[in-house]
Amino acid sequence: MASWQWFHRLGSPKWLSGTIDRWLPWVLGAGTLLLLISAVWGLAFTPPDYKQGNSFRIIYIHVPTAIVALAAYYVMAVAGAVSIIWRMKVADMVLRAIAPVGAALTFLALVTGAIWGKPTWGAYWIWQDARLTSMLLLFFLYLGIMALHDAYQNNASGNRAAAIMSLVGTVNIPIIYKSVDWWSSLHQPATLKFTEESTIATEMLQPLMLAIPGAYLFFIAAVMLHLRVQIARNEKDTRWMAERAS
Amino acid sequence: MYFNNLAELWEMAGHGPYVWSAYAISFAVLAAMVVIPAVRYRQQLAQIRQQQLPSDKS
Numbered sequence: 001m002a003s004w005q006w007f008h009r010l011g012s013p014k015w016l017s018g019t020i021d022r023w024l025p026w027v028l029g030a031g032t033l034l035l036l037i038s039a040v041w042g043l044a045f046t047p048p049d050y051k052q053g054n055s056f057r058i059i060y061i062h063v064p065t066a067i068v069a070l071a072a073y074y075v076m077a078v079a080g081a082v083s084i085i086w087r088m089k090v091a092d093m094v095l096r097a098i099a100p101v102g103a104a105l106t107f108l109a110l111v112t113g114a115i116w117g118k119p120t121w122g123a124y125w126i127w128q129d130a131r132l133t134s135m136l137l138l139f140f141l142y143l144g145i146m147a148l149h150d151a152y153q154n155n156a157s158g159n160r161a162a163a164i165m166s167l168v169g170t171v172n173i174p175i176i177y178k179s180v181d182w183w184s185s186l187h188q189p190a191t192l193k194f195t196e197e198s199t200i201a202t203e204m205l206q207p208l209m210l211a212i213p214g215a216y217l218f219f220i221a222a223v224m225l226h227l228r229v230q231i232a233r234n235e236k237d238t239r240w241m242a243e244r245a246s
Numbered sequence: 247m248y249f250n251n252l253a254e255l256w257e258m259a260g261h262g263p264y265v266w267s268a269y270a271i272s273f274a275v276l277a278a279m280v281v282i283p284a285v286r287y288r289q290q291l292a293q294i295r296q297q298q299l300p301s302d303k304s
Contacts, residue, residue, distance in 0.1 A: 028280065037275070039269065043247045044255055054258035055267050061272045106281050108272055115268045119261055218276065225283035231288040236297070243296035 011090050013231045014240050020224045020231075028221035034214025035064075042207040049204070058116040060207055064215035066109035070173055072102035073138065073221060077170045080163035082239070092159040093234060095166060096149055097226035101219060103142035110135055121186050130179035131187040134172055140168040200233075 008013045042060035047057040076098040083091035114124040126132060145162045150162070152158035180187050200208075235241040249255040258265050 016265060043265070044249060045271070047248050048259070054261040056263050059266045065272075101279060104275055108275055111271055112268045115264050115271075119264055140260075211295070218279075222279045225280060225287070229283055229286045229290055231292065232287060236290070236294045241299055242294060246293040246298065 001120055011088050013090060013093070013235050015227065015237075016090060017235075017241075017244070020228055024221060024224050024228075027217050027224065031071065031214050031217030031219075031221050034210050035218060037213035038117040041209070044209060046203050047201075048237065052120055053216075055116055055119045056204070058112050059204075060107060060110040062212045063106045063208060064117060064129050064211045066114070067103055067212060068215045068219045069105040069135075069138065070176060071107050071216070072105060072223075073141070073166075073169065073173055076102060077166045079127065080166035083159060083163045085202050093230035094223070095145075095159070095162060095225060095231070099142055099145045099162070099222045100226060101151070101222040102145065103139065103218065104222075105158075105215075106139040106142060112141060126186055129186050130183040131176060131185050134176040134179055136173055138169075138176060141165070144163055145169075 038060050042057050046057070048054050076095055078100065079091045079094040082088050083095060108134075113135075116125075118124050145165050148160045148162040148165055152161065179185060231239060232245075247255070256262055256266070
């Protein structure tokens with residue numbers, strides 16, 4: 001069946017490597033372009049917020065990186081599940097590739113959020129806030145997975161431990177997402193909604209509608225870049241890899 | 247533009263330091279997310295090329 005062919009191809013490092021080489025410039029280019037356009041648009045061409053003034057412009061970094069940091073964890077956890085269930089080495093490579101990218105995005109969400117929080121709430125950080133704490137936990141999860149990869153002499157043990165940790169950590173994701181609804185939080189509840197009209201002003205929303213896909217594309221490009229390294233490392237003794245290197 | 251000139255864009259009515267530091271850090275991290283793995287890939291390829299060189303066994 002054609003769908004199984006696709007799944008098998010996905011499991012081939014050589015096919016994956018060729019696909020990355022073909023698509024990387026486009027994905028990276030598109031993602032960077034969207035992020036640049038949305039940044040310029042958001043910084044200079046949207047009206048200031050009537051309550052927060054100009055500090056709200058941080059939203060065009062903070063929200064996309066936060067959204068993708070969460071989505072990245074899901075994808076990473078799926079890779080972990082595939083690794084454990086089907087023992088697919090490409091799944092391990094994908095897991096290793098996503099972890100540092102997810103960590104970087106979570107870092108950006110946390111730092112931009114803290115900077116935004118100072119003029120808005122008067123504080124860079126509040127420990128009692130559930131969303132802030134659970135996002136920090138997400139950051140530590142990513143770091144922990146990266147550490148597990150390096151902690152073991154045997155690559156396979158590191159891969160397995162990291163895969164298990166990625167699965168265990170998935171419970172954190174709905175907590176982050178719903179934290180602003182379940183607990184009283186300084187962080188505002190969702191203004192972007194799937195099923196109803198969003199409560200954010202249209203002029204402010206528009207650059208965000210470019211920045212979010214831009215962040216997704218950039219994330220995919222960054223994972224591709226890391227995956228290239230993982231494939232090269234894993235396949236260094238094969239002939240096709242040797243040919244590619246020369 | 248919603249600012250009268252570049253000076254006002256920089257000042258952001260007092261919020262300049264917050265907005266620009268957030269964007270500067272973000273730019274740096276995003277750039278690193280591309281540069282670091284790209285460099286590592288080139289290093290890995292060079293390493294593979296090295297191991298292809300015939301060993302001089304006389």
